[in-house]
Amino acid sequence: MPTPTLPTASALDTARVLMGVILPAVAEGPIIRRPRAVGLAARLELDARAVGILQQLHARYPDGPLLLKLPFRRQAVVLAPEDVNTVLARSPEPFSPASSEKLAVMAHFQPSNVLVSRGPERTVRRALQEQVLDTSHPVHHLADRFVPVVEEEMRQLLVGAEHSGSLPWSDFAEAWQRVVRRVVFGDHARDDTELTTMLNRLRKDGNWAFLKPVRRRTRERFLARIRDELAHAEPGSLASVLAAVPEGDGAEPVDQVPQWLFALDNSGMVAFRTLTVLATHPQAMEAAxxxxxxxxxxxRFLPYLRACALEVLRLWPTTPMILRQTTQPVQWARGLMPARCGVLIYSPYFHRDEHHLRDAHNFSPERWLRDEDDGWPLVPFSDGPVVCPGKQLVLLLTSAALASLVGVRDFSVEEGQPLDPSRPLPGTIDNYSVRLGVSPRM
Structure with a gap:
């Protein structure tokens, strides 16, 4: 008797997922955002439309992950919350984070990173990441070093904002990149914009995955710079912790560092978006x-501000597509998922589910303090054994930055999308178009 397979979407429904869900997310930039694409997505509400498409599909195919009807790729979309929990809890085996797409993306700047590793090598690299990033502790053991760095850069940012009269995203991004370089490499790297430029060039290539050849010379020059930083690691930096950790076989420490640089860079977007939301939500600003x-x-530990950052990530995740790929056939209640099948979890679909989440389209950081949605897949940092190892460090840095800003200044949105606390928040937020007014705290 043949083994039943999972439900398969029609050709039309498959096309709707490809054109309405996957293509907009890819166009916005999976590794580094494309500002014009983000602006277009915000104007056309493409992310909200993607959520609507998946809601319609789930109503049509209620049971089990849904296979897409593709001629060139085995691909499934997860539509049920319990299936999200299963996939993430059973990662990295049989649901490996090293999907074919991710392998192609990471080849551009970190080909041996833990995200695209399997087996014993992945175990070694994950352990190295967790030790350096202090994954299991809400306050990193170098917080006494990192927090003053954040405070200093935010003070200087405010000086510039007061001189110019406003705070645009571009100024905040530059200040945040200085924070990232100092946290990862130390104070001497504060103004090393060349390193950031090289990484961003490679990340832009990574956005094209298979479609763009790897700049091998640029990649080798970039990784050589990181290798040199580790050889001369400045005390009090992540590099110094990494340099002091005994290496296991296949650890490839140099290839683990680019992930911190670009993930922490994305956390600056989270901090600025959170500041923008607080500027338009008086009650949340008062609580902060x-x-x-x-x-x-x-x-070092600001639970409410951390909850604000988590809530912004729920509303506008910086990694909306969580990708896995099966390493072997996986049996589900409704049928068999084949080996080497891609698995897509589109997190905004679950994060914005107004049928199951209170205030799904509103800013409600309290949900993260009360665990009121426990069991529902709110996964801004993924979850399970493959949860982002830098989650706590990101929350430490972003909350410290927000405290340094809102504690001393008032902010208002001079340019950008209207964010009205009495109305549902948009499905996409275009931080690139935001300019904040800055004034003394009243």
């Missing part, structure tokens, strides 16, 4: 300031 004013942790 109460926490900052009463803080006794030296800005």
């Amino acid at each position: 300031r109460r926490e900052v004013d009463a803080d006794a942790s030296g800005r």
Whole structure:
């Protein structure tokens, strides 16, 4: 008797997923954002439309992951929350994060990173990442070094904003890149924009995955720079921790560092978006300031501001497509998923589910403090054994930056999308078009 297979979408429904869900996400930039594409997605509400497409598909195909009808690729889309939990809990085996697409993307700048590793090598590289990033602790053991770096850069950012009269995204991004370089490599790398430029060039190539050849000379020059940084690691940096950790077989420490640079770079987008939301949500701003004013942790642990960053990531995840690929056939209740099948979890579909989440389209950071949605797949950092190892470090840095800003200044949105706390928030936020007004705190 033949083994039943999972439900398969029609050719029309497959086309709707490809054109309405996957293509817009890819166009916006999976590795580094394309500002014009983000602006277009915001104007046309493409991300909200993608959520609507998947809602319609789930109503039509209610059971099990849905296979797409593709001639060139075995691909499934996860539409049920319990299936999300299964996929993430059973990663990296049999649901490997080293999907074919991710392998092609990462080849441009970190071909031996943990994200595209399998078997014993992945185990070694993951352990190395967790040790350096202090994954299991909400406050990194170098927080006494990192938080003053954030505070110093935010103070200088405010000086420039007061001189010019406003704070655009571009100024914030430059300040944040200085934070990232100092955290990863130390103070001497503060103004090493060449390193960031090289990485961004390679990330832009990575956006094209298979479709663009690898700039091998640029990649080798970039990785050689990182190798030199590790050889002369500055105390108090992530590089110094990495340099001091004994290497296991196949650890490839140099290839682990680019991930920190680009992931922490993306966290600057989270910080600026959160600041923009707080500027338009007076009650949340008041709660944030109460926490900052009463803080006794030296800005090391600010639960409400961390919840604000998590809520912004729920509303607008920086990694909307979570990708896995089966390493062997996987049996589901409704049928068999074949080996080497791609698995797509489109997180905005679950993060914006108004049928199951209270205030799904509104800013409600309290949800992260009450665990009110426990069991529902809110996965801004993925989840399970493959959860982002830098999650706590990202929350530390972003909350410290926000505290340094909202504790001393008032902010208003001078340019950019209207964010009205009394209305549903848009499916896409275009931080590139935002300009904040800055004034003394009242």
